[in-house]
Structure formats: structure tokens, C-alpha cells
Amino acid sequence: MNDAAETRTRGRNPRGQGERLREEIVAATLELLDGLGDDQALSMRAVARAVGTAATSVYLHFSDRDALVLTALERGHQELTRAIDAAESDAGDPVAKLRARILVLAGWAYAHPGLYKVLHESTLNQRADMAFKRELGDRTAEAVRSCMGAGLVPVDDAALIALDLRAAVHGAVSMRLNQPDHPWPPLAEQVERFLVKLVGVPGAESR
Known part of the structure; x- marks a missing residue:
């Protein structure tokens, strides 16, 4: 189908609705990336x-594929952040909030393997500065620091522990995605072991 035919299929946006088309483009990109798991395979x-629009209309909003993918990934990050905030708000003490945070992070990655790969393993990830990704690390470190401040876990280097924790979770998710037939333990149980061993959260027998 050529661009003119595509434009007829969707119809032109009325004046003032260009932002709506931009949002639709970003949403469609997120869905396609999740299925492809490769930003280079996206066109x-x-x-x-x-x-349902013309390719020229996409270029009116995004100069190239990298710009579109970066915008889509940042939008996905915003949605993930909102999910984390909601989970933390329903949790109790700082340890419960940290646990909720890590479970949402792990669950999101496992539920969106394509986006996870593009976010962390793509060539774009190596070429572009995804500054928004640092927020997750900073906020995880702050969550660990809150546990320490409340006297719930041993005081240590919160940033380093948060980095170890995130690395462990990413590894667990990556192995599950790449070896789906392995008899993995429940992800929540593995996350709990990470919290006990890396952060110093009291084990079940100590509660």
C-alpha cells in the first residue's frame, strides 16, 4: 500500500489532533518492539x-527510527514508573516497598521480553544515552537506603547494593527468557532470596 492509500485508509487528523496521532504512533511502536525484540527490525x-496512516506522517513527528524508539522506550519507562509507584503506595514499611519495587521491575521485564531486550540489549542502547534509565537505579538505591535508615537491614553502601540487586534480577529475567524450558523456581521466591542475601532483609525464619 502506498502512502496516499494509507492516508485514505485512516483519514487526516482534524486540526489540533496531531498530538493524538503522535501518541498513537508511540503506542504502536511499543507494541511492535515488544513483539520484535529488536529495534533494527522495526520500520x-x-x-x-x-x-493506519502514511509513513510520511510518522516522519512529521519523528526524524528517524532512533528518535521514535527512544521516545517509545521513555514512554514505557514512564508507565513502568507509575506501576512501581502504585505498588509502593500499597506497601507498608520500607522493606515491603523495596520488595514491591523489585517484583514490579522483574514482572514487567518478564511480561515484556521484547521491550526488555531493546531497552537493555539493543544496538541503540549502546549508541544512545537513555538518561531515563538512571532513574530506576537511583530510586532503587534510595529504596535500599530507606530500609537502612529505618534499621531494617544492615547499613552499607546503598548504591552498590542496589546495583548488585538490579544485576541479579536482570540476570534472573534474562536467563528465563533465553532458557524458557528450564525448571525455574518462582520468580518471587528468587527475588526474595536476592533481598535476603544482597540487602540483608530478614529471612522468613527470622520474621
């Missing part, structure tokens, strides 16, 4: 087809 024309 602007495929995004346009998914939205």
Missing part, C-alpha cells in the same frame, strides 16, 4: 501501517 512504514 517506520510498519509503524505507519499499524496506526
Whole structure:
């Protein structure tokens, strides 16, 4: 289908609705990336087809594929952050909040393997500065620091422990995605062991 035909399929956005089309493009990109698991396999024309518009309309909002993928990944990060905030708000003490945070992070990665790979293993990840990713690390360190401040875990280097914790969780998720037939233990149980061994959260027998 050529660009003109695609435009007829969707119809032009009324004046003032360009932002709506931009949001649709970003949403479609997130969905496609989750299925592809590879930013290099994404094409602007495929995004346009998914939205029902012309490829030229996509280029009006994003100069190239990298710009589109970066915007989509940042949007995915924002959605993940909101999910984490909601989980933490329902938790009790700082340890419960940290546990909720890590479980949401792990669960999101496992539920969105394609986005996870693009976010952490893509060539774009190596070429572009995804500054928004640092927020997750900083906030995880702050969550660990809160546990220490409340006297719930031993005082140590919160930033280093948070980095170890995130590395362990990423490893657990990556291994599950790449070896799906292995008899993995429940992810929540493994996360709990990480919290006990790396952060110093009291084990079940100590509670």
C-alpha cells in the first residue's frame, strides 16, 4: 500500500489532533518492539501501517527510527514508573516497598521480553544515552537506603547494593527468557532470596 492509500485508509487528523496521532504512533511502536525484540527490525512504514496512516506522517513527528524508539522506550519507562509507584503506595514499611519495587521491575521485564531486550540489549542502547534509565537505579538505591535508615537491614553502601540487586534480577529475567524450558523456581521466591542475601532483609525464619 502506498502512502496516499494509507492516508485514505485512516483519514487526516482534524486540526489540533496531531498530538493524538503522535501518541498513537508511540503506542504502536511499543507494541511492535515488544513483539520484535529488536529495534533494527522495526520500520517506520510498519509503524505507519499499524496506526493506519502514511509513513510520511510518522516522519512529521519523528526524524528517524532512533528518535521514535527512544521516545517509545521513555514512554514505557514512564508507565513502568507509575506501576512501581502504585505498588509502593500499597506497601507498608520500607522493606515491603523495596520488595514491591523489585517484583514490579522483574514482572514487567518478564511480561515484556521484547521491550526488555531493546531497552537493555539493543544496538541503540549502546549508541544512545537513555538518561531515563538512571532513574530506576537511583530510586532503587534510595529504596535500599530507606530500609537502612529505618534499621531494617544492615547499613552499607546503598548504591552498590542496589546495583548488585538490579544485576541479579536482570540476570534472573534474562536467563528465563533465553532458557524458557528450564525448571525455574518462582520468580518471587528468587527475588526474595536476592533481598535476603544482597540487602540483608530478614529471612522468613527470622520474621
